[in-house]
Amino acid sequence: MGEFEQLDPQEHKAEKSYRSLAQSARVEKTEEENQFVTFMIGGETYGVEVLKVQEIIGMTQITHVPNTMVFMKGVINLRGSVVPVVDMRIKFAMEERDYDAFTVIIIVEVRERMIGMIVDSVSDVVGIPVKGIQDTPHFSAHIETDFISGIGQVEDKLVIILDVDRILSTQEISEMDRERSS
Numbered sequence: 775m776g777e778f779e780q781l782d783p784q785e786h787k788a789e790k791s792y793r794s795l796a797q798s799a800r801v802e803k804t805e806e807e808n809q810f811v812t813f814m815i816g817g818e819t820y821g822v823e824v825l826k827v828q829e830i831i832g833m834t835q836i837t838h839v840p841n842t843m844v845f846m847k848g849v850i851n852l853r854g855s856v857v858p859v860v861d862m863r864i865k866f867a868m869e870e871r872d873y874d875a876f877t878v879i880i881i882v883e884v885r886e887r888m889i890g891m892i893v894d895s896v897s898d899v900v901g902i903p904v905k906g907i908q909d910t911p912h913f914s915a916h917i918e919t920d921f922i923s924g925i926g927q928v929e930d931k932l933v934i935i936l937d938v939d940r941i942l943s944t945q946e947i948s949e950m951d952r953e954r955s956s
Contacts, residue, residue: 843946902928923937
């Protein structure tokens, strides 16, 4: 797993708070409670396991790659590494919106690769008791939910817990690898 790095004092204040959030997330999960980084997409709260999150950065320059999957916004240069970036609103078939000061890129490890997820905003690091995570409800056969590992509750909010290893299909990962290396 990657380490969270200290920001240069000259960097944007919002980015400091994102990094601070990520640093506070370096907590090992216990048998009784799992830690999740929570974020917003389209008014809903989502979470990913804190151990899958490598870094949280403010919106940055994205280099468009032609002829890519519609949800792939392009690639970023993250300290010399080329990282593909996915707009989660588009991936989840939600209405697109302009990026703003709250928009962030969450860098996650997906099947031994770094991928950036563009989300509306980052919320918090929360602990959810293992027994408090319910199985994904069954929707119609036409709705893909394999990437949802469960639903948790934090206070009065439901948190849709994502399995980052299943957000992208094997075919989509292969396509991203091909695009990144070209």
